Each structure stands twice: as structure tokens, then as C-alpha cells.
Amino acid sequence: MVPPIVDDLYPDNLELIGIHRTDAYVTTWGNSRMTVFYTYEGVPNFWTDATLNVLGYYGNPNTQIAQWSAKINSRLAVPTDITIDVSTVELNLPNGTFEANVCMEAGGTARTVRVFMVRVLDHYPFLSGYDYRNTVREGFQVGDYPLNPDECVPVQQAFAFDTVDLENAPNIKIIAFAQEPNDHSPAEVYQVGSTWPFRVFADGFESGDLLAWSATVP
Amino acid sequence: MVRHRAYLGATLLAMAVIAAAAGDAVAAERTVLGEYFNATW
Numbered sequence: 001m002v003p004p005i006v007d008d009l010y011p012d013n014l015e016l017i018g019i020h021r022t023d024a025y026v027t028t029w030g031n032s033r034m035t036v037f038y039t040y041e042g043v044p045n046f047w048t049d050a051t052l053n054v055l056g057y058y059g060n061p062n063t064q065i066a067q068w069s070a071k072i073n074s075r076l077a078v079p080t081d082i083t084i085d086v087s088t089v090e091l092n093l094p095n096g097t098f099e100a101n102v103c104m105e106a107g108g109t110a111r112t113v114r115v116f117m118v119r120v121l122d123h124y125p126f127l128s129g130y131d132y133r134n135t136v137r138e139g140f141q142v143g144d145y146p147l148n149p150d151e152c153v154p155v156q157q158a159f160a161f162d163t164v165d166l167e168n169a170p171n172i173k174i175i176a177f178a179q180e181p182n183d184h185s186p187a188e189v190y191q192v193g194s195t196w197p198f199r200v201f202a203d204g205f206e207s208g209d210l211l212a213w214s215a216t217v218p
Numbered sequence: 219m220v221r222h223r224a225y226l227g228a229t230l231l232a233m234a235v236i237a238a239a240a241g242d243a244v245a246a247e248r249t250v251l252g253e254y255f256n257a258t259w
Contacts, residue, residue, distance in 0.1 A: 010250070019255050019256075023257045047255075189251045
């Protein structure tokens with residue numbers, strides 16, 4: 001039920017991340033997110049904006065999509081005063097640094113937001129019979145940042161890509177989200193931003209070093 | 219008269235720009251975060 005949710009129903013206003021549990025694709029951040037933040041172990045479990053969830057599988061994809069959509073639609077109806085733009089600061093492969101510019105609109109309410117940044121790989125792991133979407137490969141709780149109306153804070157995070165990521169670079173996505181600074185759920189997610197499409201160029205093109213760049217690459 | 223019309227046009231344009239800028243203060247468009255906890259069984 002995941003592909004239609006991502007590709008057809010909410011292509012522009014949902015960032016879905018897949019967090020694996022108890023298999024070969026777990027991450028330190030993903031484990032902490034479930035056991036420390038949500039303090040719950042069951043899968044499958046779908047959380048929207050860290051406030052509403054659908055636990056379990058209803059046995060029918062259409063029913064499952066309807067369950068998820070109800071939560072997503074509910075959250076889409078809630079106004080927000082936060083915006084996030086994610087950009088590439090430097091790519092020195094296999095490492096990369098990315099920036100989330102987290103802003104509060106002029107009419108917003110001053111408060112502290114907790115910023116997370118994760119990198120995902122879409123259509124991974126490569127297992128037959130199921131299309132795993134936006135699987136988390138690495139994640140960070142970057143920090144807490146006080147925000148005032150009409151103000152932005154640039155938040156940077158370094159990531160380390162591995163061979164699987166780089167061989168499937170078009171499917172990499174860097175996702176940042178700003179959340180209420182609670183250590184445990186519920187903690188409302190105010191906004192999400194991402195890099196898309198993600199491109200890895202050759203010869204230092206994205207780092208700004210054009211000396212070695214030629215017309216033949218990328 | 220032509221000069222007065224030009225001033226009036228410039229004033230109306232400035233007012234339109236100010237109104238458009240004021241309109242930017244509306245709530246931002248939300249993107250929802252979906253966290254799907256799952257496993258490869």
C-alpha cells in the first residue's frame with residue numbers, strides 16, 4: 001500500500017520514510033526513534049507528524065490506504081508557520097554535508113523546534129515481492145533551535161554514503177523535519193523538507209570546484 | 219495630465235505590491251511526515 005500513497009495520492013505534500021525494525025536494515029537512529037521516542041515495539045506501524053498513528057495491517061490494501069489517508073488528511077488541514085528548504089552544502093564523496101534552512105513566518109509563534117535530518121534510499125532493500133520506499137539509511141537529531149517570527153536558522157548535518165547509496169544515487173533523498181522538542185511522543189512535527197531530485201555530479205561540480213569539470217560530465 | 223496619470227499608475231502599482239507582500243503572511247503549506255515502521259519478514 002505504500003507506492004500509491006507516495007506516488008499517486010500525496011506526491012507533493014507527504015514525505016514518507018521507512019524505518020526498519022528487527023531486520024538487516026535497522027539503523028541506530030531508527031531504533032531510537034521507535035524505542036525511545038515512541039516507546040513502542042510493534043510493526044507495521046504508521047505515524048503521521050508524530051501525533052497520529054495506524055497500528056497493524058488491515059488485510060486489504062485499499063482499507064489500509066484509507067486508514068493512512070485519514071490521518072494524513074487530518075494533518076494536512078492543520079496550519080503551520082514553519083518552512084524548511086534543504087540544500088547541498090558540499091559533496092566530497094562518499095561524504096556530503098546538507099543544510100536545512102528552517103524558517104518561521106512573520107505571523108508565527110516564537111518557540112524552540114527540534115530539527116532532525118535523515119537520508120533515505122528509495123526502492124531499497126532490493127528484495128523481490130515488495131517495493132520498500134524511502135528506507136532510512138542514517139539519521140540524526142541535529143539539535144534544538146529557538147525560532148522567532150520572520151527568522152530563519154540554517155542547520156547543517158554531514159552524512160556518509162556507502163556503495164549501495166552511490167550506485168543508486170538518483171534514489172537518495174535527504175529529509176529534514178522540525179518537531180516539538182519533546183523527548184517522547186506525542187510531539188507535533190511542524191514541517192518537512194527534502195532534497196529532490198538528488199544528483200551526484202562528477203569532478204567536484206557540486207562542491208563549486210569547476211577546475212576539473214568538463215563538458216563531458218556530468 | 220499625462221504626468222498625473224503616470225503618478226497615479228505608479229501609486230496604484232506600489233499599493234498592489236504592498237498588498238501582495240502582505241498576502242505572504244498566510245500560513246505555510248504543510249508537508250506531512252509519514253514514518254512507516256516495518257520489517258523484511
